[in-house]
Every structure is written in C-alpha cells, then in structure tokens.
Amino acid sequence: GEMKHVFINRNFFEKYKTKIEDVVSKIESRIDWMKQSSRADFGNLLEDNVCILLDVSRSMEPHLSYLKKKLEKLINEQIRLKTRFNLVAFSDTLQTFSPKLERVSPTTLQSARDWCSSLQCSGSTDIL
Numbered sequence: 001g002e003m004k005h006v007f008i009n010r011n012f013f014e015k016y017k018t019k020i021e022d023v024v025s026k027i028e029s030r031i032d033w034m035k036q037s038s039r040a041d042f043g044n045l046l047e048d049n050v051c052i053l054l055d056v057s058r059s060m061e062p063h064l065s066y067l068k069k070k071l072e073k074l075i076n077e078q079i080r081l082k083t084r085f086n087l088v089a090f091s092d093t094l095q096t097f098s099p100k101l102e103r104v105s106p107t108t109l110q111s112a113r114d115w116c117s118s119l120q121c122s123g124s125t126d127i128l
Helices: 010-034 058-077 106-117
Strands: 049-055 083-092 094-096
Touching: 049 058, 058 106, 083 106
Parallel strands: 049 083
Antiparallel strands: 083 094
C-alpha cells in the first residue's frame, strides 16, 4: 500500500464531523425503533401478505407463553396493517390458522388471537 498525506483544514473537518454525527444519530434512532415492540422479535414486516411460521414442538414448551404474548403484539401492531395473513404452527404435524391467506379484518384478527392463545406444544420438529 501507499501512504498519502492529506491536509484537511479545521472548517472542512468540523463540517464532515457534523455530517457523520448526523448519520450515526439517524442509524442509532433506527436501531432503537427496530428494538421496540414486535419489531424486536419479528423484525419489520414489509410485505402486504404475510405468513408467520411458528415452532410449537415440545422443545419450545418453556417459551410458549412468551411466544403467545409476542404474537399478540405482532397481530395488534403489524399484522393489522397488512392486507392478508396466515399463521402456521409446526411440530411433527402442521396446524394452520386458515387453509389460505385471510384478509385482515377485526374478525380475522380476533380469531387469530384466539387461535394463538390455544396453541400447545407437542411432538418434535421432524416434519419431513
């Protein structure tokens, strides 16, 4: 490699430093926003049609109540803003909230909350 000496005057440095600090601040704000609520666990759902896959095998038993709480937040915060959705739980069998993507409505959202609260862990994750 080569070494180059570059002279940067104080005014240029201060402007550059301010721009960098502004960008870093925006990135930190975005990270803080991503860590809030359902985005912390599921990320930011970008698509209008979403299907959430849930592991409900026996090994997930210690985490099931946590999962149910987080799913309710996801439904209330993000899925309600989508067009269609479905939920699929798997262990050694599959359970679906619906056989197809459902249109988002107050009724389907409440049905999804009820379906999530009824989830039980069983079996293994061997679905092949």
